Amino acid sequence: MNVSTNELLLALRAPTSGWLAAVICALDEALLDPDFSEQHRDMLRSLLDAGQVPANVAAASQERLQRFEEAVQTLHEALVGDDETAADVLVARPQLKLCASAA
Template identity: 45%
Template sequence: MPAPNTEMLLALRNPKSGWLATMICALEEALKDVDFSEHHRAMVKQLLEQGAVSVAVSEAAEERLARFEASVAETQAGLAASVTAPLMATTASPAHPKLTLVSNAA
Protein backbone atom coordinates (compact mmCIF):
# COMPACT_ATOMS: atom_id res chain seq x y z
CA MET A 1 0.00 0.00 0.00
CA PRO A 2 1.46 3.41 -0.91
CA ALA A 3 2.49 5.66 1.97
CA PRO A 4 -0.23 8.30 1.37
CA ASN A 5 -2.92 5.61 1.67
CA THR A 6 -1.40 4.28 4.88
CA GLU A 7 -1.18 7.79 6.30
CA MET A 8 -4.78 8.48 5.28
CA LEU A 9 -6.03 5.24 6.84
CA LEU A 10 -4.24 6.06 10.08
CA ALA A 11 -5.65 9.60 10.06
CA LEU A 12 -9.18 8.25 9.56
CA ARG A 13 -8.85 6.14 12.72
CA ASN A 14 -8.64 9.34 14.75
CA PRO A 15 -11.98 10.11 16.45
CA LYS A 16 -11.54 13.77 15.42
CA SER A 17 -11.33 12.96 11.69
CA GLY A 18 -15.05 13.26 10.95
CA TRP A 19 -14.60 16.19 8.60
CA LEU A 20 -11.75 14.43 6.82
CA ALA A 21 -13.99 11.42 6.27
CA THR A 22 -16.81 13.67 5.06
CA MET A 23 -14.56 15.44 2.56
CA ILE A 24 -13.10 12.15 1.28
CA CYS A 25 -16.56 10.65 0.75
CA ALA A 26 -17.82 13.76 -1.04
CA LEU A 27 -14.68 13.92 -3.17
CA GLU A 28 -14.95 10.24 -4.09
CA GLU A 29 -18.53 10.75 -5.28
CA ALA A 30 -17.57 13.90 -7.19
CA LEU A 31 -14.68 12.17 -8.93
CA LYS A 32 -17.08 9.49 -10.20
CA ASP A 33 -19.32 12.15 -11.78
CA VAL A 34 -18.39 13.15 -15.33
CA ASP A 35 -19.82 16.63 -14.64
CA PHE A 36 -17.14 17.24 -11.99
CA SER A 37 -14.64 18.76 -14.38
CA GLU A 38 -10.94 19.51 -14.22
CA HIS A 39 -11.94 23.14 -13.71
CA HIS A 40 -13.99 22.15 -10.64
CA ARG A 41 -11.01 20.22 -9.28
CA ALA A 42 -8.81 23.29 -9.74
CA MET A 43 -11.34 25.44 -7.86
CA VAL A 44 -11.43 22.97 -4.94
CA LYS A 45 -7.64 22.94 -4.86
CA GLN A 46 -7.65 26.75 -4.86
CA LEU A 47 -10.05 26.83 -1.90
CA LEU A 48 -7.82 24.45 0.03
CA GLU A 49 -4.75 26.52 -0.74
CA GLN A 50 -6.52 29.75 0.31
CA GLY A 51 -7.65 28.14 3.55
CA ALA A 52 -10.93 30.05 3.54
CA VAL A 53 -14.27 30.24 1.75
CA SER A 54 -15.86 33.64 1.18
CA VAL A 55 -19.33 34.30 2.57
CA ALA A 56 -20.75 34.79 -0.93
CA VAL A 57 -19.33 31.47 -2.15
CA SER A 58 -20.48 29.68 1.00
CA GLU A 59 -24.04 31.01 0.67
CA ALA A 60 -24.20 30.18 -3.04
CA ALA A 61 -22.90 26.68 -2.32
CA GLU A 62 -25.52 26.13 0.40
CA GLU A 63 -28.31 27.21 -1.97
CA ARG A 64 -27.01 24.97 -4.76
CA LEU A 65 -26.62 22.05 -2.35
CA ALA A 66 -30.24 22.44 -1.20
CA ARG A 67 -31.43 22.26 -4.83
CA PHE A 68 -29.13 19.27 -5.47
CA GLU A 69 -30.47 17.44 -2.39
CA ALA A 70 -34.05 18.14 -3.48
CA SER A 71 -33.38 16.72 -6.95
CA VAL A 72 -31.78 13.62 -5.43
CA ALA A 73 -34.79 13.18 -3.11
CA GLU A 74 -37.19 13.52 -6.06
CA THR A 75 -35.20 10.97 -8.05
CA GLN A 76 -35.19 8.55 -5.11
CA ALA A 77 -38.93 8.98 -4.57
CA GLY A 78 -39.59 8.35 -8.26
CA LEU A 79 -37.42 5.26 -8.25
CA ALA A 80 -39.06 3.95 -5.09
CA ALA A 81 -42.52 4.54 -6.58
CA SER A 82 -41.57 2.78 -9.81
CA VAL A 83 -40.43 -0.24 -7.81
CA THR A 84 -43.24 -0.37 -5.25
CA ALA A 85 -46.19 0.43 -7.56
CA PRO A 86 -45.93 -2.84 -9.52
CA LEU A 87 -45.44 -4.75 -6.27
CA MET A 88 -48.50 -3.16 -4.74
CA ALA A 89 -50.55 -4.00 -7.83
CA THR A 90 -49.52 -7.66 -7.77
CA THR A 91 -49.87 -8.10 -4.02
CA ALA A 92 -53.26 -6.40 -3.71
CA SER A 93 -55.61 -8.69 -1.89
CA PRO A 94 -58.01 -10.44 -4.23
CA ALA A 95 -61.70 -9.72 -3.85
CA HIS A 96 -63.25 -12.14 -1.40
CA PRO A 97 -66.87 -13.17 -1.70
CA LYS A 98 -69.13 -11.62 0.89
CA LEU A 99 -70.11 -14.21 3.44
CA THR A 100 -73.40 -14.01 5.27
CA LEU A 101 -73.97 -15.84 8.52
CA VAL A 102 -77.32 -17.55 8.66
CA SER A 103 -78.57 -19.00 11.88
CA ASN A 104 -80.77 -22.04 11.90
CA ALA A 105 -83.66 -21.35 14.23
CA ALA A 106 -84.87 -24.93 14.21
Protein backbone atom coordinates in the same frame (compact mmCIF):
# COMPACT_ATOMS: atom_id res chain seq x y z
CA MET B 1 3.11 17.44 0.09
CA ASN B 2 2.24 13.90 -0.89
CA VAL B 3 0.32 11.92 1.67
CA SER B 4 0.56 8.16 1.53
CA THR B 5 -2.43 5.86 1.70
CA ASN B 6 -1.22 4.57 5.06
CA GLU B 7 -1.08 8.12 6.47
CA LEU B 8 -4.64 8.74 5.30
CA LEU B 9 -5.85 5.46 6.77
CA LEU B 10 -4.19 6.30 10.07
CA ALA B 11 -5.69 9.81 10.06
CA LEU B 12 -9.16 8.37 9.42
CA ARG B 13 -8.91 6.30 12.60
CA ALA B 14 -8.81 9.43 14.75
CA PRO B 15 -12.07 10.25 16.55
CA THR B 16 -11.88 13.80 15.17
CA SER B 17 -11.62 12.73 11.52
CA GLY B 18 -15.32 12.91 10.67
CA TRP B 19 -14.95 15.90 8.37
CA LEU B 20 -11.92 14.38 6.69
CA ALA B 21 -13.93 11.25 5.97
CA ALA B 22 -16.88 13.27 4.66
CA VAL B 23 -14.68 15.32 2.33
CA ILE B 24 -12.82 12.24 1.06
CA CYS B 25 -16.13 10.45 0.36
CA ALA B 26 -17.46 13.47 -1.52
CA LEU B 27 -14.20 13.80 -3.44
CA ASP B 28 -14.23 10.11 -4.34
CA GLU B 29 -17.73 10.47 -5.79
CA ALA B 30 -16.77 13.66 -7.62
CA LEU B 31 -13.71 12.07 -9.19
CA LEU B 32 -15.93 9.32 -10.62
CA ASP B 33 -18.18 11.90 -12.29
CA PRO B 34 -17.02 12.95 -15.77
CA ASP B 35 -18.63 16.38 -15.20
CA PHE B 36 -16.17 17.08 -12.36
CA SER B 37 -13.59 18.82 -14.50
CA GLU B 38 -9.98 19.88 -14.05
CA GLN B 39 -11.32 23.41 -13.61
CA HIS B 40 -13.39 22.22 -10.62
CA ARG B 41 -10.30 20.54 -9.16
CA ASP B 42 -8.32 23.76 -9.56
CA MET B 43 -11.07 25.72 -7.79
CA LEU B 44 -11.00 23.30 -4.87
CA ARG B 45 -7.21 23.49 -4.67
CA SER B 46 -7.40 27.28 -4.52
CA LEU B 47 -9.97 27.14 -1.68
CA LEU B 48 -7.74 24.76 0.27
CA ASP B 49 -4.69 26.94 -0.38
CA ALA B 50 -6.61 30.04 0.75
CA GLY B 51 -7.70 28.27 3.91
CA GLN B 52 -11.22 29.64 3.77
CA VAL B 53 -14.39 29.65 1.73
CA PRO B 54 -15.75 33.13 0.92
CA ALA B 55 -19.13 33.69 2.59
CA ASN B 56 -20.97 34.27 -0.70
CA VAL B 57 -19.50 31.05 -2.14
CA ALA B 58 -20.54 29.11 0.98
CA ALA B 59 -24.08 30.55 0.73
CA ALA B 60 -24.36 29.75 -2.98
CA SER B 61 -23.07 26.23 -2.30
CA GLN B 62 -25.71 25.73 0.41
CA GLU B 63 -28.45 26.83 -2.01
CA ARG B 64 -27.15 24.53 -4.74
CA LEU B 65 -26.89 21.62 -2.33
CA GLN B 66 -30.48 22.23 -1.20
CA ARG B 67 -31.67 22.04 -4.82
CA PHE B 68 -29.65 18.83 -5.28
CA GLU B 69 -31.22 17.29 -2.16
CA GLU B 70 -34.68 18.25 -3.42
CA ALA B 71 -33.93 16.57 -6.76
CA VAL B 72 -32.80 13.41 -4.95
CA GLN B 73 -35.97 13.49 -2.81
CA THR B 74 -38.12 13.89 -5.93
CA LEU B 75 -36.36 10.93 -7.55
CA HIS B 76 -36.82 8.89 -4.37
CA GLU B 77 -40.53 9.69 -4.29
CA ALA B 78 -40.86 8.75 -7.96
CA LEU B 79 -39.20 5.39 -7.32
CA VAL B 80 -40.75 4.55 -3.95
CA GLY B 81 -43.95 6.55 -4.08
CA ASP B 82 -44.62 9.83 -2.34
CA ASP B 83 -47.04 8.35 0.19
CA GLU B 84 -44.64 5.65 1.39
CA THR B 85 -41.78 6.34 3.71
CA ALA B 86 -38.64 4.26 3.78
CA ALA B 87 -39.86 2.66 7.01
CA ASP B 88 -43.12 1.62 5.28
CA VAL B 89 -41.12 0.03 2.48
CA LEU B 90 -38.99 -1.90 4.97
CA VAL B 91 -42.05 -3.10 6.86
CA ALA B 92 -43.68 -4.24 3.63
CA ARG B 93 -40.81 -6.59 2.80
CA PRO B 94 -41.40 -10.26 3.58
CA GLN B 95 -39.46 -11.60 6.52
CA LEU B 96 -37.58 -14.88 6.47
CA LYS B 97 -38.24 -17.01 9.52
CA LEU B 98 -36.29 -20.12 10.36
CA CYS B 99 -38.29 -22.95 11.86
CA ALA B 100 -37.19 -26.31 13.14
CA SER B 101 -39.00 -29.29 11.66
CA ALA B 102 -40.94 -31.47 14.11
CA ALA B 103 -40.54 -34.51 11.86
